[in-house]
Amino acid sequence: MTSRRRIVTGHDHDGRSTVAGDSVVEPRTSPGLPGVEMRYLWGADEPQSYPDGGTEPAWRRHFPPLGGFRFVSFTLPPAGTGEPVSEQASAHAREAFPGLLETYREDEPGMHRSDTTDLAIVLSGEVVLGLDDGSEHVLRAGDTVVQNGTAHSWTNRNTEPAEMLFVLVGARREG
Template sequence: MVTGQATDGASVLASDTAVSPVETALMPGAEFYSLWGADAPVSLPNDGAEPDFHTWFPPDGGFRFELIVLPPDGKLPQPGLDMKQALAETEKVLPGLIGKMDPAHPGMHQTDSIDLIYVTCGACVLALDGGTEIALAAGDVIVQHGPRHAWHNPHAEPCGLLTISLGVGRKG
């Protein structure tokens, strides 16, 4: 649900719609829910209309509010998957995601953002560049300041990550 303010200052329910997951053949079992975001700072009052945003990760000054469901490790794309087509499909439904990934290290990526993450269910491992691994479980919170990292789920159940990503400029 989204609230806002009418032009007369009255509080209003701006929208109440279900958000469907984005899924891609390249990452079977993963679900990406884009809940809200903006590519630039927003101001108040506003009517609660969804701001304009274009890519999965926010630019400097933008933000994203997302839910990501990580499937258990081992879910591989279908045999014979046309990788060129799968990459194009993923870029279409999750713009900018593939470009942040390190092709030499599957799943490893780095974003220019501060990420506020809450594990809603299940458990997973946050792997940092250099070999550090951090076990996370439902109820855990982590704040990331733009490191190279990857997510893994070595458990039998999916893991839900509620994320707020704040786009920041990277110096150097």
């Protein structure tokens, strides 16, 4: 597991820029998603107002609501990592990553859709973006994706973990 350093800026009582926090963000893991590491680096459930003191806003679920956002680092293990998921492990994953598993389709493992615009970059490794039209797109370090609320999956067909960085922005689904 790899932790990530996070520096957060804020404003002092005179409105000047200051470092409000310098900490390490440890990954969340779960036996319900073997090998997955999720680092919730920052998030909010509503638009922010400034100046502020630099404290992290409250947020509750993996995917942000309309007006909210998440900044997340995601490590995807090689396909076939771990054992089949038990009900207890699945329940743990639902607690560790609230709202994530509820977006998954039962008929297509890994395929999910959320009411978000996801801005992603592959930091290391190689991943396959699968879409529900059956197409697959290989992405390597440095490649980016703008995922506009479509059904999709992520697969790592290599032997080493892949890491991606996401900004998820709450969106509205109509129809």
